[in-house]
Amino acid sequence: MGSGGGQWIVEKRSSFRSEPLEVNVSETGCLSIVVLGASGDLAKKKTFPALFNLYRQGFLQSNEVHIFGYARTKISDDDLRNRIRSYLEKGSAKSEEVSEFLQLIKYVSGSYDTEGGFRMLDKEISLHEEFRNSTEGSSRRLFYLALPPSVYPVVCRMIKLCCMNKSHLGGWTRIVVEKPFGKDLDSAEKLSNQIGELFEEPQLYRIDHYLGKELVQNLLVLRFANRFFLPLWNRDNIDNVQIVFREDFGTEGRGGYFDEYGIIRDIIQNHLLQVLCLVAMEKPVSLKPEHIRDEKVKVRVSNTSLTHFSFPVMPIKDEEVVLGQYNGYRDDPTVPDHSNTPTFATVVLRIHNERWEGVPFILKAGKALNSRKAEIRIQFKDVPGDIFRLFSCLGKNQGRNEFVIRLQPSEAMYMKLTVKQPGLEMSTVQSELDLSYGQRYQQVTIPEAYERLILDTNYGRLQI
Numbered sequence: 001m002g003s004g005g006g007q008w009i010v011e012k013r014s015s016f017r018s019e020p021l022e023v024n025v026s027e028t029g030c031l032s033i034v035v036l037g038a039s040g041d042l043a044k045k046k047t048f049p050a051l052f053n054l055y056r057q058g059f060l061q062s063n064e065v066h067i068f069g070y071a072r073t074k075i076s077d078d079d080l081r082n083r084i085r086s087y088l089e090k091g092s093a094k095s096e097e098v099s100e101f102l103q104l105i106k107y108v109s110g111s112y113d114t115e116g117g118f119r120m121l122d123k124e125i126s127l128h129e130e131f132r133n134s135t136e137g138s139s140r141r142l143f144y145l146a147l148p149p150s151v152y153p154v155v156c157r158m159i160k161l162c163c164m165n166k167s168h169l170g171g172w173t174r175i176v177v178e179k180p181f182g183k184d185l186d187s188a189e190k191l192s193n194q195i196g197e198l199f200e201e202p203q204l205y206r207i208d209h210y211l212g213k214e215l216v217q218n219l220l221v222l223r224f225a226n227r228f229f230l231p232l233w234n235r236d237n238i239d240n241v242q243i244v245f246r247e248d249f250g251t252e253g254r255g256g257y258f259d260e261y262g263i264i265r266d267i268i269q270n271h272l273l274q275v276l277c278l279v280a281m282e283k284p285v286s287l288k289p290e291h292i293r294d295e296k297v298k299v300r301v302s303n304t305s306l307t308h309f310s311f312p313v314m315p316i317k318d319e320e321v322v323l324g325q326y327n328g329y330r331d332d333p334t335v336p337d338h339s340n341t342p343t344f345a346t347v348v349l350r351i352h353n354e355r356w357e358g359v360p361f362i363l364k365a366g367k368a369l370n371s372r373k374a375e376i377r378i379q380f381k382d383v384p385g386d387i388f389r390l391f392s393c394l395g396k397n398q399g400r401n402e403f404v405i406r407l408q409p410s411e412a413m414y415m416k417l418t419v420k421q422p423g424l425e426m427s428t429v430q431s432e433l434d435l436s437y438g439q440r441y442q443q444v445t446i447p448e449a450y451e452r453l454i455l456d457t458n459y460g461r462l463q464i
């Protein structure tokens with residue numbers, strides 16, 4: 001999906017749902033994965049670890065894949081390997097496996113806006129392709145932009161100019177771009193146009209890794225495959241919805257990116273809004289990505305207004321926004337001394353449609369808080385005419401029913417409900433019906449969001 005000049009353009013790609021999880025046999029050329037911004041936070045914490053996990057599981061084979069890091073920082077291959085090693089040596093990873101994987105990584109240093117570095121990168125990729133005896137044009141090149149969006153246009157231009165797969169014998173060149181996609185509607189459209197002039201839509205992958213999280217992937221199943229929820233999921237029963245992201249660490253040297261964007265553009269506008277759409281949307285006609293996309297868009301955009309477009313999500317009121325910055329944020333040397341960029345925000349969104357009128361969607365996100373958690377909390381209305389009020393152990397109203405979907409850490413879903421306190425007395429207490437994934441699915445390793453997304457880009461699959 002792409003947007004050009006305010007118009008949504010849909011192009012056909014193979015869909016996630018219709019393909020089994022296996023390697024597309026027609027795509028056997030050698031694969032080069034290029035991580036641009038390899039010196040940065042995303043690369044070390046998420047991109048390289050995800051590539052490593054795919055490698056360990058056999059989705060990336062050492063006889064066909066090579067990984068390139070690219071950034072301005074002048075470091076050697078070994079410096080980069082040493083920077084990321086500790087992020088790979090986690091869980092059950094063996095140190096030999098880590099070392100083998102690290103040998104697949106080569107680093108090229110260069111600027112983002114001149115040809116020199118990119119020509120060098122192309123040379124390195126071509127060398128690897130020749131070494132693997134890949135027929136020219138049959139090789140696959142995946143460029144992953146782990147960079148601030150401000151440099152996407154220039155980097156895309158350089159890739160187009162210097163680094164494309166040379167012809168079309170079944171090979172491809174694909175570009176993965178991260179959120180936030182621009183800073184506002186104008187800059188998002190401009191960015192879309194700039195990148196759209198360089199690449200065909202099927203070559204472009206705009207990713208939001210929250211969509212790859214296991215329990216986010218589960219949202220549509222929960223909502224539309226369970227009879228329980230169908231009649232309850234509306235304004236008659238739900239009092240409010242809270243979608244919360246907290247992190248227990250600060251920017252840690254990411255000021256170069258973060259300070260320009262702030263917590264609303266970093267987390268709320270993309271990750272939490274995507275989750276909101278999946279919670280609030282109507283049932284799609286099928287699970288095809290374009291049908292899911294259409295329903296998500298309807299939550300946010302309707303064409304009924306006199307203006308360009310209006311939003312079922314109403315304009316946010318000033319009094320329903322709280323912004324904050326954690327103490328110590330400006331001590332980060334990459335953050336300007338007088339920055340007033342918010343690192344915490346709460347905003348209340350109100351959806352003006354038949355299902356949700358009157359139900360506040362409270363979105364909260366903050367860095368450097370006292371815990372790390374991401375969850376969706378659906379709070380139900382009080383029971384009308386509550387006859388058990390006097391029986392509550394606490395002597396006050398029953399606690400409300402809540403349905404909580406914990407995205408991380410320790411994926412879980414639980415329902416808070418009122419039950420009779422076991423024993424001879426008639427008193428009531430709040431308890432939980434608990435589906436904790438760690439207990440229920442002990443044999444299953446839940447994939448990291450980026451593993452799913454990178455695999456999909458390799459296979460050319462579109463996600464929700």
Ligand SMILES: NC(=O)C1=CN([C@@H]2O[C@H](COP(=O)(O)OP(=O)(O)OC[C@H]3O[C@@H](n4cnc5c(N)ncnc54)[C@H](OP(=O)(O)O)[C@@H]3O)[C@@H](O)[C@H]2O)C=CC1
Nearest residue numbers: 037039040041042071072073146147178179180254256257
């Ligand atoms: N960090 C995370 O956990 C996540 C990040 N993202 C997204 O990934 C992208 C990159 O984020 P992250 O890695 O955290 O950011 P960083 O601040 O770590 O930036 C990544 C790299 O980009 C280069 N860079 C930084 N600032 C600038 C600048 N102003 N101009 C040009 N180059 C710059 C630096 O490399 P050098 O100077 O060596 O060229 C840096 O190492 C963002 O779009 C973010 O939204 C998405 C999900 C998670």
Ligand SMILES: O=C1O[C@H](COP(=O)(O)O)[C@@H](O)[C@H](O)[C@H]1O
Nearest residue numbers: 179209247266267271374408449
């Ligand atoms: O996109 C981003 O996400 C990370 C948090 O990701 P998570 O999967 O660990 O929850 C956040 O730290 C970063 O600021 C942001 O750019």
